[in-house]
Amino acid sequence: MHLSPVLFLNIGLMAMLIVVAIAVVRMRSLFAIVMLQGVYSLLSAVWFVSLDAVDVAFTEAAVGAGVSTVLMLGAMLLTDRDVKPIATKQKLGPLLVVIVTGVAMFYAIGDMPAYGDGMSPANAYIGAEYIEATKREIFLPNVVTAVLASYRGYDTFGETVVIFMAGLGVLLLLGLNGNAGQWRAKPNGRNIAKNVTPPRKHIEEAEEKPKVKKTRKAAKPRVRKKS
Amino acid sequence: MRKSAAILLLVLVLYWFTLSGYFDHTVLFVTGGLSVLAVVGLAARMNILDDETTPYFRFKSIGYFVWLFKEIVKANMAVVKAVLSPDMEISPSMFKVKMDHGTDLGRTTFANSITLTPGTISVEMEDGEILVHALLEEMTDLEGFKEMGVRSGKAVADPMNYVPKLAAKPKATKKRKGS
Amino acid sequence: MNPHVILRVVAKMLIPLIALFAFYVQFHGDFGPGGGFQAGVIFASSIILYALIFGMAAAKKAMPPSWVRIGMSLGVLLYGGTGVATWLLGGNFLDYTRFAPESTHAAGQHWGIFSVELGVLCTVACAMLAIFYAFGSRVQDLSDEDW
Amino acid sequence: MTLEIIQLVVSGAFLISGVFFVLAGAVGVLRLPDFYTRMHAAGMTDTLGAEFIIFGLMVQAGFTQTSLKLFLIAFLLFLTSPTASHAVADAAHHAGLKPLLGKFRAPNPAEVKANKVEKH
Known part of the structure; x- marks a missing residue:
């Protein structure tokens, strides 16, 4: 060395x-x-x-x-x-x-095998074959992509599914809005279960917001009546 | 908003070609155009299409950056000298610099310039006041801040009215290591 | 007023650049390092940066949870669909040469790799965002005092 | 030929000065007394240290796409590193970390030794 x-x-x-x-x-x-x-x-x-x-x-x-x-x-x-x-x-x-x-x-x-040894089992047989075949069959400069997406396409499909399953598992446990398992699910993650985090001021404020919208809607007809 | 969308589009196209370097590849050309449009659309959805997002391409600001770089080199020399000398005589202090750039962009440029110059860090910014931590005594000089404030204001074209003021004098708490 | 003025302004400049960099990594995966996995994570990180600065609700407005949910499965569908398409064209599963059997420069391979990587981008970006949304929405927006 | 030599010398000078500032920053982080003063030393590494190294590489790359990309990196560093420094300092200030103020001198080695002897 x-x-x-x-x-x-x-x-x-x-x-x-x-x-x-x-x-x-x-x-x-x-x-x-x-x-x-x-x-x-x-x-x-x-x-x-x-x-x-x-x-x-x-x-x-x-x-x-x-x-x-x-x-x-x-x-x-x-x-x-x-x-x-x-x-x-x-x-x-x-x-x-x-x-x-x-x-x-x-x-x-x-x-x-020594680092960078061309005759090591990993490099000599299938590795060299992939590098040669990529030039001949796929015409891509980046051999890694050719191996990843084409020669080992099944493998990568599996990996993608694994990532999908990881996301799905978290969604099943927590929910996309963090409210899985709550019987009153509310959109956009506004309502968080009170037993998860202790109620704070801003949670209460967030829950009061819909009321403001209602009053706005109620205000509209009044204008119409006047006109 | 439409103007900054156009600027952003132009910047992103230039950015894409800088990164890519392939001008004659059809697939990359098409995907590049689509990606630029997608990113502009995303920026529109995020509501970040305004002057703050696209402050690039102000020719005035190039001169400012050259001046700033000179200042950075000068300040670096001072800090290196202080740090490497065996005595290491420093006098850390904290004080407020009051200045009022009209826009958040101007404030950010000024505060980041302060932080970029070694020896001074903008610790906190509230409205027009920046809390600055300085390493050496010579860096508490308000004239320097004033010049930097005026120049940074000009660089990003701000209506600006600068009032330098040492709001709180640094408290001298005599502390020595090892004693 | 938002106390994080500097962070906000700089993040606003950076977010489009990060997002476009993700697409650059995605589409130049054939020529240099990169590909769907990296691009997906970088794209997700641009949205996560937005969420960290402007809050979860704003991020959910820009990138709705329903998009995330659909995109996650759409990516797997695109990948598997490519395989099924080659199947229908008379080849094996994921045998991309079927897309352009007569091409001398392996155009079929290029198209196959392109669509497969697009599927990976979709799934990875949306799965990362889904996990981020799931954990992030569980806690109400933290104020600075909580740290 | 001469152009190549000039290129080599200029890029070498940039690289060496960049490495010098990075080293000085590292020494500063070790020597300075408290968090805020250490941040000044750390800032030195990511302004002039990193920028000079990138400039050196740019000179070596010449007028190519690589040097444009390096310029982009330098620009992003210019934008992000002060922001990160500010964020960290702001967080420390909010968390209530008190800065060490006033005059400060490095302790004399002889003095430190004497102190230690007294304690024993």
Whole structure:
């Protein structure tokens, strides 16, 4: 293995990832954890760029650091702001699992092909075939899209359905207006169940708004009578 | 609204070609046109089609940006010197700068210019007052703010009447680390 | 008056640019990095930015929940429909060459990939928005003091 | 040939000064005493640091589409980074974080040592 700037960059990024991961595990404040997860996503996106996997980096930056942070914050608002501490005894089981998995992974490193090795199983057979066939059959500069949408079209269909199911599951549980399971559903999310959030002033104000509309409607005929 | 829609359309078309770089590809041409129209439609649905959305293309503002960049370089030098010197003599202070640009766009330009210049951050903005946190003593100089306010007002073409005023004098709470 | 003047003005400038960037990523997926998944998330993030600045009700006016609900399933329909169309044209499921069997430059493949990616865009953008709407509407608009 | 050399030198100068400002910002974040003063140092990295690096890359790219795209990035940074700084500072102010005001000097290493010895 020769020393190159990219190697140092990769080592540095991996070290930062590990530090952030440890910080996420040890933090108690959920808000900080969500933010650190965004940092983790951005770091791994940078790492993917250094591995020349720009498509994956793009997705990681957009999904991991962008949208999922917002979604996590939204979910966090419905729960506590802090993590409940876990007893040390309960941590022993997971620790054992992690140690065994880690040892197995370190053992597997020995069999891993070198980074960028053209003769590795992943690159030599089907990978090279896809790259060759894309030039011949699909005429697209971006092989990733050709593989994703054409050669592995079934796969991507499955992925799309998975995302659809995720959205559907959340909708079934919470409702698009956040009012699933309430017997009096009101449009545009105005009426939120009172047992979910304690009534505040602005909720009451929001409920009073329809009354104003009624008075406006009632005012119209009066004008007509005058004329 | 119609005027800003037209400006937005033009800006988005330029933006699309800057990003794309393909001028002779039919599919990209058609999809680009459709996407620009879709985005303008979305902006119309969002009610954000007004002068604030499209402040691009004011030739006056180019001169302002050049001046601002010069200021940023100057301020950067000062901050770097303060931070890297072994003594690190700084005197953080908070004060209010009162100014009245006619529009929110002018206020935003002014506040963002303050933040862009290192050593000063606009912490809070209420109507015409900006609460500024400054790192060094020389940055509390109101003349500088006045010039920046006037220039930023001109850059975005605001009716503006500027009243610089140190509303609250910085309280000196003597605190030293380690003591 | 809205206290977040600066945020509002800057967000107003950024939202159209982000939305168009999503479409750029979508339609240039054939030539560079990008595609339906990324574009969908970026488009959703432009609407989420709008919702964060102007409030959930305004966002729901601009992008009604019914659109989101329809778009989510429309995307899957478009993807599956492409497959069924190739089926009806006499090929296998998702065998795009059937769209233009005689083309020497694989135009059929291009059209197939185009429509499939469009389906992915629809589903991903709308699913993200649906999840955001579902979580965000559960809590009434927070005032600054609640933080 | 000479044009290439000029291009290389100019872009190198931009890149080096950009990296210098980023480093100075990092040192400032570590050295400065409280949140608000640290934000000044952080602002240094995302104004001149980032802009100079992007300018250096633009010079290296020459008159191409790449440098137009880099200009777009620079413009977006110009627009968003002060907004983000303002949002963070505003949030801290609203949350009631009191700024450290008045004159401040870095503690002398000898003084700190003496303090430590006294405590022991």
